[in-house]
Amino acid sequence: MxxxxxxxxxxxxxxxxxxxxxxxxxxxxxxxxxxxxxxxxxxxxxxxxxxxxxxxxxxxxxxxxxxxxxxxxxxxxxxxxTLTPPWTTDWINEDARERLRQYGIAPPAPAGEGQLIQLEAEPTRCPRCSSFDVRMTASFGPTLCKRMYVCDSCKEPFEGFKSV
The missing domain is CATH 3.30.300.130 (Fe-S cluster assembly (FSCA))
Structure with missing residues (x-):
C-alpha cells in the first residue's frame, strides 16, 4: 500500500x-x-x-x-x-516580497480589496537603492507579469511585478 x-x-x-x-x-x-x-x-x-x-x-x-x-x-x-478565484499579488507572503527585492525584482504593491481597475500604477521603488526616482521602460518584461524599469538614482535596470 x-x-x-x-x-x-x-x-x-x-x-x-x-x-x-x-x-x-x-x-x-x-x-x-x-x-x-x-x-x-x-x-x-x-x-x-x-x-x-x-x-x-x-x-x-x-x-x-x-x-x-x-x-x-x-x-x-x-x-x-484553477483560475477561480484568480491569483492576486496579495497572496505573496511578506518574506517572499523581501526576497524578491533582494533578488532585484521590485515586489508588487498590494492590489487591495477594491474591484476598480487602477489607471495609474502604484509608485515603484528601486529594489537596489530604494529610490522612487524610477521610470518604466517597457510594459512587459521577460514575463507578462512584470514590467521593466530603470532607476534614475542608481542608474540600474530592474524588473517589477505588476499588481494584480
Whole structure:
C-alpha cells in the first residue's frame, strides 16, 4: 500500500518547490497552492492557481508539484489548476516580497480589496537603492507579469511585478 502523508507533510514538500521563473521564492511563497487533500488510500490532490492564466511555465509547475509529492512515497498524485478565484499579488507572503527585492525584482504593491481597475500604477521603488526616482521602460518584461524599469538614482535596470 502506498504511503499516506499528512497534509502538513505535503505542504512542507511544496514549500521546497521553487517558482520556475524566480528561484528565490517557492510556489507556496507566491500563494499559488490553494488546497491539499490527502485521502486514506494514499492519494493526494493538490490544487494550485497560476500567477498568470497564460503562464508558459504551467507544465513545469504541475510536474514539480507531482514530483515533490511523489518523493513522499505517494503513488497517486492529482494536480489540478484553477483560475477561480484568480491569483492576486496579495497572496505573496511578506518574506517572499523581501526576497524578491533582494533578488532585484521590485515586489508588487498590494492590489487591495477594491474591484476598480487602477489607471495609474502604484509608485515603484528601486529594489537596489530604494529610490522612487524610477521610470518604466517597457510594459512587459521577460514575463507578462512584470514590467521593466530603470532607476534614475542608481542608474540600474530592474524588473517589477505588476499588481494584480
Amino acid at each position: 502506498a504511503a499516506s502523508p499528512t497534509p502538513g507533510a505535503v505542504w512542507q514538500a511544496l514549500n521546497a518547490v521553487p517558482d520556475p521563473e524566480i528561484p528565490v521564492v517557492s510556489i507556496t511563497d507566491m500563494g499559488m497552492v490553494r488546497d491539499v487533500t490527502v485521502d486514506g488510500g494514499g492519494r493526494v490532490q493538490v490544487t494550485f492557481t497560476p500567477t498568470f492564466s497564460g503562464c508558459p511555465a504551467l507544465h513545469v509547475i504541475r510536474d514539480s508539484i507531482e514530483q515533490a509529492v511523489k518523493e513522499l512515497g505517494v503513488a497517486e498524485v492529482e494536480v489540478k489548476s
